[in-house]
Each structure stands twice: as C-alpha cells, then as structure tokens.
Amino acid sequence: MRESSMKRTRPWSMGMGIALALGLSGCAPLLLGGGAAVTGAAAERRGAMSVVDDAWIDAKLNTLFVRSESVKWGNVSFRVYRGKVLLMGTAETEAEVSEAVRLAQSVTGVKHVYNELKVQYVSAKDIAHDAWISAQVKARIFGDEHVRGLDIHVDTVNQVVYLTGLADSQAERQRAERLASITPGVKEVVSYIEVVPSDYPVSPTMPEQNPEPDTVSSDVL
Incomplete structure (x- = not known):
C-alpha cells in the first residue's frame, strides 16, 4: 500500500x-x-x-x-x-x-x-522603455506564422534587442531578426539564435553550437 x-x-x-x-x-x-x-x-x-x-x-x-x-x-x-x-x-x-x-x-x-x-549608464526610464520594446518584439514574433515563437527569447538593453534560442533554418533566424529590427524604438538587433534543423527535435541529440552573433541595424525609431 x-x-x-x-x-x-x-x-x-x-x-x-x-x-x-x-x-x-x-x-x-x-x-x-x-x-x-x-x-x-x-x-x-x-x-x-x-x-x-x-x-x-x-x-x-x-x-x-x-x-x-x-x-x-x-x-x-x-x-x-x-x-x-x-x-x-x-x-x-x-x-x-x-x-x-x-x-x-x-x-x-x-x-x-x-x-x-x-x-555605461541606463536610467529607470530607459529600463521601462526596454521592457516595452521587448514586449513589442515578442508580440511580433509570436504573431508571425513563419517563426516558432516558443523557441525565440527576447531581451532588450538600452534599445538594443538580443535574440537567443533555436531556429529551424537560416531563413527563420533572419525572419526573427527582421521582425525585431522593424519594431519602433529598436536601435540594433544582436542575434545569438542557433540554426538547428527540426531533424534534431530535442537535446541531447542536438548538435552543439557557439554561434557568432548577427548584428542588424534598424532605421525605425
């Protein structure tokens, strides 16, 4: 029992x-x-x-x-x-x-x-603005049918957006980077997204990567 x-x-x-x-x-x-x-x-x-x-x-x-x-x-x-x-x-x-x-x-x-x-120095106002930017970028990524939002993580510091996570292809990675870069208020996007085909569904079978960051400038402020 x-x-x-x-x-x-x-x-x-x-x-x-x-x-x-x-x-x-x-x-x-x-x-x-x-x-x-x-x-x-x-x-x-x-x-x-x-x-x-x-x-x-x-x-x-x-x-x-x-x-x-x-x-x-x-x-x-x-x-x-x-x-x-x-x-x-x-x-x-x-x-x-x-x-x-x-x-x-x-x-x-x-x-x-x-x-x-x-x-550098970042004010409380800057931090609040960064949080707003992160929310907008996440909304764009989750609302896009070509990007799997659950696998992309978004952080913003001083209007620079950092992306981490997994993409199924280079096209998906670039799509996520583009969505972030066209978000109002974003100065730059630094992407550490790893490209791992869906043939490797979960760790530990996934190949390990230490990706070099993609840096995408934005002209939308």
Whole structure:
C-alpha cells in the first residue's frame, strides 16, 4: 500500500520540481501547476531537461551576483540557453565586467559565456522603455506564422534587442531578426539564435553550437 502511494505521487513531484526550476529561471515564464510546467518545457525544442538545467544555472548565477561585492546585481542581466550564458546590461567599470564574466564561467554546467556588457549608464526610464520594446518584439514574433515563437527569447538593453534560442533554418533566424529590427524604438538587433534543423527535435541529440552573433541595424525609431 505504501509503495503504491509513492508511485502515484512521483509524477506530481517531478512536475513540481520542473515548475520550481522554471519559476526560479529568469529565462522562462512562470507556469502554474506541475502538469503545465512539464507541458511548457516539453513544448520548447531544447527539451524539458535542458530547461531545468538552464534554470539551475540561472538560479546559481543569480545567487553569485547577489552575493558579489564587485558586481551590481541590478545592472547586470543575463539569459541562459542550452548551457550558454549571454551577459547583458551595464557596468560601472571594466573590472566589474571582467568579474561578471568570471562568475558566469565558474558555474558548473556553463558551456560558453557571451559578453555583451557595456560600461555605461541606463536610467529607470530607459529600463521601462526596454521592457516595452521587448514586449513589442515578442508580440511580433509570436504573431508571425513563419517563426516558432516558443523557441525565440527576447531581451532588450538600452534599445538594443538580443535574440537567443533555436531556429529551424537560416531563413527563420533572419525572419526573427527582421521582425525585431522593424519594431519602433529598436536601435540594433544582436542575434545569438542557433540554426538547428527540426531533424534534431530535442537535446541531447542536438548538435552543439557557439554561434557568432548577427548584428542588424534598424532605421525605425
């Protein structure tokens, strides 16, 4: 009787574990309920376990930044995708940038660190405007039938849009970049989207990539 009860609760526990990981991650939306979390994670081509691994890295790096006396946690943002960390945001000095990179590289499971940190000042008004831009870009991508929005992640810092995720083809990647670049308020698009054909549906069978970023300027402001 005891064994039967444990078997029934195991799927719930696994779902809640994934939900907790997703909730901790700054890279994934907060999903309510274990079943919804599993469904949401599985819907991404990187796979549920990759989502959980990325969320663990996200939580660990958040902790390191909060505890660091050299890195201002509120100024530095990041995105974790398939074990790769994209550092974004601002820093007061080059030393702060170097320390943020070092901390990211120190986390177990991190495969590569992309550094897009800039030594500059961004106001609260700028941050609010960046959030508005991200929302507009996401809406364009999700509303486009030629781009799988679940696999494309959007972040904006000082009107520069950063794209990460997976595309089925170079055409899909360029389509996502174009949609971002024509969004009002966007100065530039920096894309780290990986092109992985749908023949590789989920990790760990996907080939690993460390893509060089595509930079697309925008004349729509």
